Amino acid sequence: MIGAAVSRTLGSRGLPWVAGLWLVVLALSPLYGDNYIVKIATFVALYGVLALSWNFIGGYAGYPSFATGAFVGLGAYAGAICQNAGVPMIVAWLLAAIIVAGVAAAMGPVILRLRGHYFAIGSISLVEIGSVLASNWSGLTGGGEGLNVRFLPGGPDFIARFFLYAMLVILVAALATTIAVDRGRLGFGLRCIAQNEDAAEMVGVPSTRYKIAAFVLSGVFCGAAGAAYASWVGYIAPADAFSILLTVKVPVMVLLGGAGSVLGPLIGSAALVLLEETVWARFLDYHQAILGAIIVALIFFLPGGLLGLRLRWRS
Amino acid sequence: MNTGRSVARTGRSALGILVALLAIAGPTAAQTVRIGAPLALTGGLADEGKKQQVAYDLWAKRVNAAGGMTVGAKKLKVEIVSYDYQTNEQRASQIAEKLITQDKVDFLTAPFGSGHTKVVAGVAERYGVPVVASVASSESVFNQGFRNLFGTLAPNAGLTDGLVRLVAKQLPATRRIAVLGREDVFPKSMAAAMVDAAKRGTLEVVYNELYPVGSMDFSAPLAKIKSLKPDWIFVAGYTKDLVLARKQMADLGVSAPVVTMVTGPAYREFAEALGPLAEGVTSATWWVPALAFRSDDVFGTTQAFTADFQAREKGEPDYVHASAAAALVALQKAVEKAGTLDKAKVRDALAALDIVTFYGPIRFSPNGMNAGRDLPIIQVQGGKAVVLQPEALKQGTLRPMK
The missing domain is CATH 3.40.50.2300 (Response regulator)
Known part of the structure; x- marks a missing residue:
């Protein structure tokens, strides 16, 4: 109701302001909350990055990718290994983003030949491959023992704020890219591919190139976010870095908010993280069951995501 | 109108009671x-x-x-x-x-x-x-x-050194050891500690491999171990893995005079899940009742x-x-x-x-770990974990497996 009313008054032109306002709310969290609240805000920003990333391939191009966990894990390991080799932290994050983009560009032509369920399975296997590589390539990754990342010195307040703003910078970059894609040729082409790939090809959309571009975009910010996360926690291990849970959670967030739009991923990621947090804090014993029920209900009753509320109100 | 006023009044008094309750609860809540x-x-x-x-x-x-x-x-x-x-x-x-x-x-x-x-x-x-x-x-x-x-x-090394000493003393014919460990923090470190201890104790390490997390089948490593005919098979993993590995050893006919599983018999779930197959399996642990x-x-x-x-x-x-x-x-x-x-x-x-x-x-070492001591070594005998070492608590002697 309220969401619908808000968007009715704002109209579609007002929506970017909602995004801006949301960024401000997150950025100001150190002023109104303790470090735990700041940590949640950081996680909201982190998941915002991942959801916006997934939106390129899953939302615009309509390819159900489950590679998010692989990109995050690869970014975490790439960043950690670079940092331990003496590369300054921020440079290591950038390198991680470049490495992940490179891997996505190399893997894209292979797995983007698959469509629908086959593509989903192909992309989820990347997570598993990453995990197996990380646990068996002991010389480079420390294997099952995991990898220590240089511990950034500083008090808890400084660390909390530093990583909040680091995640927000990555989030702004992902958001700006989304807006550019949404309004540009690439976004148009990807929407055509999502509707009918063969038809798109016929009217001159270079579908292979566009799909690879979307896949790379869906990886690059995840890589940076993964590397930043590794520096934040100070330790990574294969099973937690290459997380199947994460790879499934991010598409749920985007579907929750509304796929193939600028705001949907932001709304969905914020809604799911905050929902998880509230449900978890209130119902210690049954939180997972309750969360599952809420997700099922949302998907049943809001197939277009939370943004779809607005459309329904209008019609 | 009336209703509105009475609602407001009820609200006010409820608020008053709440404040009073908080005031009472505050100071009496002991530290x-x-x-x-x-x-x-x-x-x-x-x-x-x-x-x-x-x-x-x-x-x-x-x-x-x-x-x-x-x-x-x-x-x-x-x-x-x-x-x-x-x-x-x-x-x-x-x-x-x-x-x-x-x-x-x-x-x-x-x-x-x-x-x-x-x-x-x-x-x-x-x-x-x-x-x-x-x-x-x-x-x-x-x-x-x-x-x-x-x-x-x-530290893990405290467990493996004791094992090697005990086996060398009671079954001196033991020469060749096969070590299989799970690619995970604790089991991997345990397997590495065992290999080190074995080398220090002049045992020959004939097999030293790790299996990935989530393995559901150990037949390949076990078949390899069987062909090497070791005197001692050492497996480090978590209870579920160890139960499966022991069952597959029986199925494939893999055996050795000494079979050690860490932490296997230290948990009572191990012997409960395996029944007679747990018999004779040795282990080392930090504490026994x-x-x-x-x-x-x-x-x-x-x-x-x-x-x-x-x-x-x-x-x-x-x-x-x-x-x-x-x-x-x-x-x-x-x-x-x-x-x-x-x-x-x-x-x-x-x-x-x-x-x-x-x-x-x-007593914590500079790195924060408890300092080593003479840790208990156990063997499943008659369905129960029996203490072989330290000497003061000894409940039985090491029996070779059939």
């Missing part, structure tokens, strides 16, 4: 010692997380029944503040932050998983909150230079702890229960010695601790 516990109550490590929970609760009940913990001139009740971290690293780090900043706990305990222990310790280190870890025995958990992390288990330590801690003796446990749960406690309770005993001793809840002073008291508890001696 307690709050200890934060991120526990894996769901997810992959749920069984182990529940063991920690039981042990913490045993300790807290016992301390509170005795009037509380002595802090300077006062006796304060203790309170365990716990959350389920769902065996999820991200959740573990979030909960550590929540416990410190919102629940304002004085101290923390570490969760079961080795990696999760590191993540929680990383958060606590920034706040200078002491963390006691009850089930981390791999040195890699303690290699980040954290000043506030203390673990009650002794047969130990007989006397101490001035809240439990007093090993027997008292075991009796307390049995009165509450079915069956005997294992080293996870004992070590978890011992971690809190160590914390209590450090607080009592420091005479304050000041985190930095308690941290220093923990570092300087040198005590004997119901669980055994506790």
